Amino acid sequence: MTKSGRAYSLVQVVREIPLPTIAFDLESRRILAANDRALHAFSWSLEKLQKMEVADLWQTQDVPAAISSIAMVTSGDVESYQAIRHLRGGDHAHAEVTIRIRKITLGDENFGLLSFEVNQMPGDEVPNSTSLTIALIVTDHQWIIEHISSDIESIVGEPPHAFIGTPLLDWIKPTEVARFASTIGRIVAHGGGGTVQTVMQSRSGSLHPIWTLVIPLSDQSPPRLGVVLTGCPTVGAELSFEIDRQLSRCVEVVADLGDLNLRVVSANLSTRQLEILAELLQGHRVKEIADKFFLSQSTVRNHLTDIFKKVGVHSQTELLAKFVAPLSAGSESEFA
Numbered sequence: 001m002t003k004s005g006r007a008y009s010l011v012q013v014v015r016e017i018p019l020p021t022i023a024f025d026l027e028s029r030r031i032l033a034a035n036d037r038a039l040h041a042f043s044w045s046l047e048k049l050q051k052m053e054v055a056d057l058w059q060t061q062d063v064p065a066a067i068s069s070i071a072m073v074t075s076g077d078v079e080s081y082q083a084i085r086h087l088r089g090g091d092h093a094h095a096e097v098t099i100r101i102r103k104i105t106l107g108d109e110n111f112g113l114l115s116f117e118v119n120q121m122p123g124d125e126v127p128n129s130t131s132l133t134i135a136l137i138v139t140d141h142q143w144i145i146e147h148i149s150s151d152i153e154s155i156v157g158e159p160p161h162a163f164i165g166t167p168l169l170d171w172i173k174p175t176e177v178a179r180f181a182s183t184i185g186r187i188v189a190h191g192g193g194g195t196v197q198t199v200m201q202s203r204s205g206s207l208h209p210i211w212t213l214v215i216p217l218s219d220q221s222p223p224r225l226g227v228v229l230t231g232c233p234t235v236g237a238e239l240s241f242e243i244d245r246q247l248s249r250c251v252e253v254v255a256d257l258g259d260l261n262l263r264v265v266s267a268n269l270s271t272r273q274l275e276i277l278a279e280l281l282q283g284h285r286v287k288e289i290a291d292k293f294f295l296s297q298s299t300v301r302n303h304l305t306d307i308f309k310k311v312g313v314h315s316q317t318e319l320l321a322k323f324v325a326p327l328s329a330g331s332e333s334e335f336a
Helices: 003-016 036-042 060-075 152-156 174-190 241-248 251-257 262-267 271-281 286-293 297-311 316-323
Strands: 021-025 031-034 080-086 096-106 109-117 134-139 145-148 193-201 207-216 225-231
Touching (some): 003 021, 003 031, 003 096, 003 109, 021 036, 036 109, 060 080, 060 096, 060 174, 080 174, 096 241, 152 225, 225 241, 225 251, 271 297, 271 316, 286 297, 297 316
Antiparallel strands (some): 021 031, 021 109, 080 193, 134 225, 207 225
């Protein structure tokens, strides 16, 4: 690919990503392109950016971790990496943003993509355009599985109760365990989250290539882990932005899961139902939940009815009482 062709392709790639995004050279870390969302959100000029390296965007304390995370993506240890970082310069000198770094291939060359997720105004979220089956897992400090969503059965072919109380690594293909565990160690050391390709193995021996987004949930060593995963038909396929985005949208839910009462384990809740439950426990109402997930209010209410049945309650007040302090008398608001 010619230099002009490469530049045009990079511009096209970043232009189509619905988040502020820049493209950069993986070796020199020099910034090569940026979409209008990035230029507008952070009051940058393209001319100024193209004279900078990626490390120039961060406050000093974040630079070593940012460079190390780029190295992980460059080496292929992780397919993508995300973390909270602090921007420097411009009108957002102290902006705290979630970054996502991943590698793309154009022709025979590799480049880095750096996307920024800033606090969004209501209605600014991008709806899911691809239907993926996503499962959620939470482990204890020894990486024993405590929580798991029912969607795991359609990905690995095993019911959720088969996973509870078993080591996470027992479900990884034996030849993949060392690499997977080592990569998790590097992710934990950098304090962010990383998307890793691996292969899960069912009790029958069948193999299931997957993408896993692994997030440390505590500061202990080893930490509790939150894992968001989805099936991938071809292990060597490039991680698309859409898959990365949909895995990332579940990070907040899997973190909330780590704080839920363990009785939710036996409730056999789906990933969507866990998302709705987490929102409900934070005090959000049906309309807010529907707007966040681009669902109708009747769909949210139907999910809540199913949650009631699975958890074994008859009202929203009883549901909340299983996980948080009971509502005060007269404050019940069914499906409000």
